[in-house]
Amino acid sequence: MTATTLLAVGSGLRRGWTEFRHSLTSREDLIGYLGIVVLFTGMSTFMRGESVRGTDIPIANMWLAGIVGFLVASTAITTVAQGLAVDREDGTLLRAKAVPHGVTAYLIGKAVYVVCVAMASVVLLLIPAFVFFDGFGVYQPTDWITLAWVPVLGLLSLAPIGAILGSLISNPRATMGLVMLPFMGIMAISGVFYQVTGFPEWLQGLAQVFPLYWIALGMRSVFLPDSMLAIEIGQSWRLGEAALVMGVWAAVGFVVAAAVLRRMARRESGSRMEAGRRRAMQRA
């Protein structure tokens, strides 16, 4: 690695951390982080006392595991897509282009930022969950290892999709609608909040194509006892298959995202940005 590349990597790390620090001191962002925690903790509390049918495991615990998976996935897709769309509109990306190795640092910075945001969201959720929900915790050393790698691979598998969406969407205010709707659809079939074993088999098959199912499964394997395996497909946590599916998505995603990002970054110019700004003002 040459000195300049090393500097770009260092600048990217610094950039990601700085942006994350800004996010933690921004009122809107904090409301976002804490709002999700309060909402989901509240939902889970509401389900207290109910057990998953055929087991003695509280539904709340299964939900919490699913929510961790949901937070990882939604950070990877919406934070990345939204961030890219905004950065294109306000000139952040063009600024990066105007600086030597700036785009490399920008992308590394974005990755660091997304990892930090995902970690913060998960930690903020887990702290009250560990304290207030009986039996919800990480009990096996191997579960800690799973908790370390599944979210990371989950982020890697979905972030390229976020990057592609963020490169294609020209209006940042439309991002939420365009991204969240399909995301919610996939979430509904991926067994984030309930077992997919009750679904028709073709739907179960479809759900297992997408990474979200495997992220949620991995999180259930961490937070739920093995007695829950009775209601999982194949009565196994299938972590090897999870790694494989997420790995394929990550590899293919990165190749496609790199091409889309390159094309998008190349096309970015002052007059495009100006035109976007005018359109935005007209809509406002």
Place this chain on the structure above:
Amino acid sequence: MAMLDRDRRRTAAADRADPDPAADPAQDAVIQVSDLRMRYGGTDVLKGVSFTAHRGEVLTLLGPNGAGKSTTIEILEGFRTRSGGQVRVLGTDPATGDEHWRARLGVVLQSWRDHGRWRVEELLSYLARFYGPYSSPRRRRPRPVAELLETVGLTAHAGSRVNTLSGGQRRRLDVAIGIVGNPEVLFLDEPTAGFDPEARRDFHDIVHGLADEDTTVLLTTHDLDEAEKLADRILIMAGGRIVAEGTAEGLAAQVPADAEVKWTRDGRRFVHSTSDATGFLRGLLAEHGDAVADLEVRRASLEDAYMSLVHRHESGSAEQAALEFAEEIR
């Protein structure tokens, strides 16, 4: 706002004294553009633009909105791919310029609103770091951040968040970021839009200071007054072409010498247009003598010619306006 300080000037002077092995006459042409064409969605935005900028020169692209100024500058910055023609910036085709080439340029765009959550000094230091590896004894990179904040008058706002700056302060920060890498070529797209007169004068000082350090400056503006104050040379653009080129004085001299003579006689107002104002006045005074009052002679200025160009350009006939202006000024 302080001028670029004395040490910096001495460095620049020392650099000049130390002869650059690459300083042959061909290298002196920092920007070379010939027959540049841009076609966009079926319309020709640029129809064969040619010009050259030399080291340390301040060149202005002057013209009404839609004349093709921003497109030209974006192609030179390497942000847009041209449809045809030859372009060289620092000897490199911007379409294939690498990061090393990029490090020698400074760019200030029209509508940056980025990094709103960053603090002024935080952002400037972050961006300054990228230029470190490209420093040389002749061109120290980056510029010291504290000194640069002083130069653009933002020292008092070093700790402010960027999105709390006023429009003028924001532009000063953009200019500071544009020159933090001590560029050899600086591109400025409408740099003083939204400046108050004082900020504008300070900005002019900065640009003159940069030119003294051998930085080539290419800027766009639609304001003739600004072009006259700043530029060593003005290129007037209209309808995707350069319709006139020269120093402010040179362009003014090209404007037809018709003068407008106004006077009153016996309470009545008279106006007469002539190419020989002196001869006409001699005759007028010989004939009417003391009866002539409120005498006023006004040469058609570059401003008049430019204003009528802008007017015709904006009323839709860009092509026609460009041709007429070119005709008129010849």
